Amino acid sequence: xxxxxxxxxxxxxxxxxxxxxxxxxxxxxxxxxxxxxxxxxxxxxxxxxxxxxxxxxxxxxxxxxxxxxxxxxxxxxxxxxxxxxxxxxxxxxxxxx
Numbered sequence: 001x002x003x004x005x006x007x008x009x010x011x012x013x014x015x016x017x018x019x020x021x022x023x024x025x026x027x028x029x030x031x032x033x034x035x036x037x038x039x040x041x042x043x044x045x046x047x048x049x050x051x052x053x054x055x056x057x058x059x060x061x062x063x064x065x066x067x068x069x070x071x072x073x074x075x076x077x078x079x080x081x082x083x084x085x086x087x088x089x090x091x092x093x094x095x096x097x
Contacts, residue, residue, distance in 0.1 A: 022052045030055040031082045033075065035097075037063035056088045062097030072097055 032055045034046020043059075050057035058078055060067040068079045074095035081087040 022049060024053065027053060028086070029088055031058065031079065031088060032056070033058045033060060033068050033079065035060045035062045035064060035067050037061075038065050039063065040065045056092065058093045058095060060095045060097060064097065067095075067097060070097075 030053055032046050032050040032053070034041075034043050034050070034057060036043045036059065038046075047057060047059075049055070058067075058075060060072075060075055064070075067075050069076055072095060074093070075097075078089055078093050081089075
């Protein structure tokens, strides 16, 4: 018996297992959400991604993997403003779950 496959199992590109810096030309302003105690994705990976993309970062103090659209107004208000109006906060945001 094996575990259920998540969506990454169906990603159309083979894994490289090598860390790399994202290089995306013409990317519009973006928003990155990173949780300090995320059990699946290290917080620093989100910090590094935001820096590499020139993105705005939401730092979320918590221990879960998903923070956006989970009922926390601090996170959701910023994410919704970005998704609906492409509005980014004027500075970095910190929230607590």
